[in-house]
Every structure is written in structure tokens, then in C-alpha cells.
Amino acid sequence: MGSSTPTPAVVDGRDLMKAVSAGEPGAFERLVSTYESRIKAAVARHIVDRASVDDLAQEVLLRLYRARDRYEPTARFETFLYRIIFNICVNHTQYSRRRRHMGFRQGAEDDEPGVPLPADESSLPPPREIELGERAKLLHSAIGRLPDNQRRALLLSRFEGLAYEEIATVMDTSLQAVKSLLWRARENLRVALADRLDEANEPTSESRHE
Amino acid sequence: MNERDGIRLLEYLDRRLPPGERAEVEAWLARDPEARRLLAEHERVWALLGQECPAPDVADSPDFRARTLRLAEQERPAALLPFRARAVALLAASLLVVVVGWAWWSASRRSGLSESDRAVVGQLRVLENWDFLQAHGRELDMAVKAEVLSHLAGELPKEGPR
Numbered sequence: 159m160g161s162s163t164p165t166p167a168v169v170d171g172r173d174l175m176k177a178v179s180a181g182e183p184g185a186f187e188r189l190v191s192t193y194e195s196r197i198k199a200a201v202a203r204h205i206v207d208r209a210s211v212d213d214l215a216q217e218v219l220l221r222l223y224r225a226r227d228r229y230e231p232t233a234r235f236e237t238f239l240y241r242i243i244f245n246i247c248v249n250h251t252q253y254s255r256r257r258r259h260m261g262f263r264q265g266a267e268d269d270e271p272g273v274p275l276p277a278d279e280s281s282l283p284p285p286r287e288i289e290l291g292e293r294a295k296l297l298h299s300a301i302g303r304l305p306d307n308q309r310r311a312l313l314l315s316r317f318e319g320l321a322y323e324e325i326a327t328v329m330d331t332s333l334q335a336v337k338s339l340l341w342r343a344r345e346n347l348r349v350a351l352a353d354r355l356d357e358a359n360e361p362t363s364e365s366r367h368e
Numbered sequence: 369m370n371e372r373d374g375i376r377l378l379e380y381l382d383r384r385l386p387p388g389e390r391a392e393v394e395a396w397l398a399r400d401p402e403a404r405r406l407l408a409e410h411e412r413v414w415a416l417l418g419q420e421c422p423a424p425d426v427a428d429s430p431d432f433r434a435r436t437l438r439l440a441e442q443e444r445p446a447a448l449l450p451f452r453a454r455a456v457a458l459l460a461a462s463l464l465v466v467v468v469g470w471a472w473w474s475a476s477r478r479s480g481l482s483e484s485d486r487a488v489v490g491q492l493r494v495l496e497n498w499d500f501l502q503a504h505g506r507e508l509d510m511a512v513k514a515e516v517l518s519h520l521a522g523e524l525p526k527e528g529p530r
Contacts, residue, residue, distance in 0.1 A: 186437065187437055190433050190437065191428075191433065194429075194432065194433065195426055195427070195428050198424075198426035199423050199424050202424035202426055211424075211426065212429075212432055215432075216432065216435065216436050216439070219436050220436070220439055220440060223440045223443065227451050291420075293416065293420060294420040294421075297420045297421065298420075301421075315382075316417050316418070317417075317421070317423075322382075322384070337375045337378060337379070338371060338375065340378055341371060341374040341375050341377075341378045342371075342374075344378065344410055344413065344414070345374060345410075347417075348406075348409050348410055348413050351413055352409045352413070
């Protein structure tokens with residue numbers, strides 16, 4: 159660490175993490191460079207306040223660093239990484255909500271699973287400072303209203319590209335529960351959007367499922 | 369649609385079904401227009417998620433990287449010991465604190481006196497007998513004196529004060 163090695167010899171996450179575990183000079187720096195934007199993007203999708211993205215992404219990387227002695231490269235590195243991201247984001251969301259509720263509803267218990275976020279608190283904030291089209295607004299709002307676990311499973315599946323089994327590991331739940339969450343999330347979105355998408359003032363483009 | 373059929377449709381959409389089951393779902397779709405409509409809507413919403421929710425605009429930053437590396441560097445000394453070794457060291461330190469604390473507590477309970485005070489108390493009877501002999505020695509006849517001296521000798525500690 160500290161020494162600058164701009165050309166990474168290895169790009170596989172497992173190899174990078176093994177190099178960090180072995181105390182190889184510059185390995186952690188390579189890991190940070192390789193995963194910085196990916197971690198920031200994942201964090202930005204899972205939390206509401208964009209101001210905390212850098213802090214949480216940094217916490218993810220530091221947890222990776224602290225876990226280097228315990229890391230066992232049995233699973234895909236991304237599963238290990240997203241588990242850390244997921245836990246940090248869930249804790250952050252719960253903490254933020256608790257703080258907000260303490261402010262407005264003194265003594266109220268919070269964080270029942272599945273408490274939907276208000277429509278303006280979608281975990282998919284506008285990616286850029288542009289005005290969203292009607293269709294995008296509908297979509298963001300519908301995602302924001304999904305129960306927490308459904309939304310998280312959907313984000314991991316659609317945007318992080320994790321397989322069902324990996325989502326189960328990340329969310330610490332069963333494969334069947336993941337399938338159920340994903341189905342309900344997608345069905346809720348369909349019900350919320352199906353009729354209204356045609357009313358939105360943008361042309362739609364049919365595209366095949368990936 | 370019930371959840372069981374819904375999950376089957378989900379796995380079909382995500383191309384997770386083996387060929388045999390995939391053919392079964394396709395046969396179901398061929399004879400059920402409602403299922404086809406549902407499938408088309410799901411495909412549309414899924415595609416829209418990709419179109420309307422692009423990756424958040426997060427940029428790599430040299431400052432972020434430098435800060436993260438600096439923080440990791442600061443954690444290094446504490447993390448030099450492997451996790452298990454740190455756990456064992458912590459346990460040993462806790463045990464040592466408990467043992468030393470217990471020893472100190474039991475010693476202070478046994479007596480509130482210092483070592484020199486305890487030596488004086490141990491010799492109290494001897495000193496009383498000695499004072500008696502000094503005060504009344506002249507008045508006593510030899511037999512009594514001898515008896516007092518004999519008591520005194522018996523009460524003297526054999527190996528110094530306790």
C-alpha cells in the first residue's frame with residue numbers, strides 16, 4: 159500500500175483479495191481502483207441520501223480490508239462484496255429511519271420489514287441532474303413503494319446481475335424466499351405500471367427481456 | 369395467478385428453467401392468452417427498468433482513493449495479528465485482569481492491617497507478659513517469676529513474627 163502500481167496484474171476479485179490477504183504491496187490499492195465505481199453505484203442504488211454514498215463506499219472497502227485475514231475464496235468475490243454492501247446499506251437505512259422517526263414520533267418503534275418508503279424516497283434516485291420523463295418518474299415511484307426486501311432483491315437481480323443463489327447468500331435467506339420476493343416485486347411493479355405506462359407522455363419501445 | 373405459477377413464469381423469463389420445463393411453460397403460454405399478456409407486461413417492465421434507471425452517476429475520485437488507503441494504512445498495526453490470535457490475546461488479558469482483581473480483593477478482605485501492624489498484633493500477649501514482669505518483677509518470688517518466664521517463652525514465635 160502507498161506505493162503506486164498503476165497496471166494491475168490481476169483483475170479477478172478473488173485474486174485481488176488473496177493478494178490483499180497475503181500483504182502484497184499495492185494489492186489493496188488495485189482492489190480500490192477496480193471496484194470503486196461499482197461499489198459506489200451499488201451503494202447509490204440502495205440508499206436514499208446521495209451525500210452518504212462516498213462514506214458508505216469507503217466503509218465497504220475498509221470492511222473488505224479488515225476481512226482480509228478471514229477471507230476464504232470459496233464463493234464468487236462479488237457475492238462476498240455485495241453481502242458487505244447490502245449489510246452496510248440496510249444498517250444505514252434503518253439508522254436513518256430511526257433517527258427520522260425519533261424526530262417526528264418520539265418513542266415509536268421502527269423498521270418493521272416491508273415498511274414502504276414514501277414515493278419521493280425511492281432508492282433509485284435520478285442518476286443525473288436532469289428532469290425525469292413521466293415514465294421514469296412512474297417507475298422510480300413504483301420502485302420506491304415496494305416493500306424493502308422486495309426492492310432489495312430486485313435491485314440485486316436487475317442491476318447487480320446476481321443469480322438467485324447469490325441473492326439468497328447476500329440477503330441471508332433461502333432460495334425459495336428469493337424467488338418469491340423477486341416474483342412479488344416484479345408483479346407489484348407490473349400492477350403499478352401496466353395501465354399507467356401507456357398514459358405517460360413518452361413513446362414506449364418494446365424490447366426483449368435480457 | 370398464484371405464486372407458484374408466478375415463480376415458474378419468473379424462472380422462464382430469467383431463463384432458469386431446464387429445457388423440459390421451459391417447453392411446458394411455452395405450451396401453457398400457447399393455450400392461455402391471459403398468461404401471454406402477463407408475460408408481455410413483465411417483459412416490458414423489466415426492459416423499462418434497464419432503460420429508465422441507468423447506473424447512478426458516480427465517478428472515481430483520486431481523493432476518495434487516497435483517503436481510503438490512508439484509513440486502511442492506519443488500521444494496519446492493529447490488524448497485524450490474525451483474528452484468532454487477537455481473540456486469544458484479548459481473552460488472556462481479560463483472565464489476567466480477573467485473577468489479579470480477585471487476588472487483590474481476597475487479600476484486602478483477609479486483613480485491613482499492614483504487614484508491620486500484623487507483626488505487632490502477633491506479639492501482643494508476649495508484650496503484655498513482658499510489661500507485667502517489668503512492673504511486678506521485684507514483688508514476685510522466684511517461683512512465680514519462673515512461671516511467667518515460662519509462659520513468655522511459650523508464647524514467643526518460633527520463626528519470627530507472623
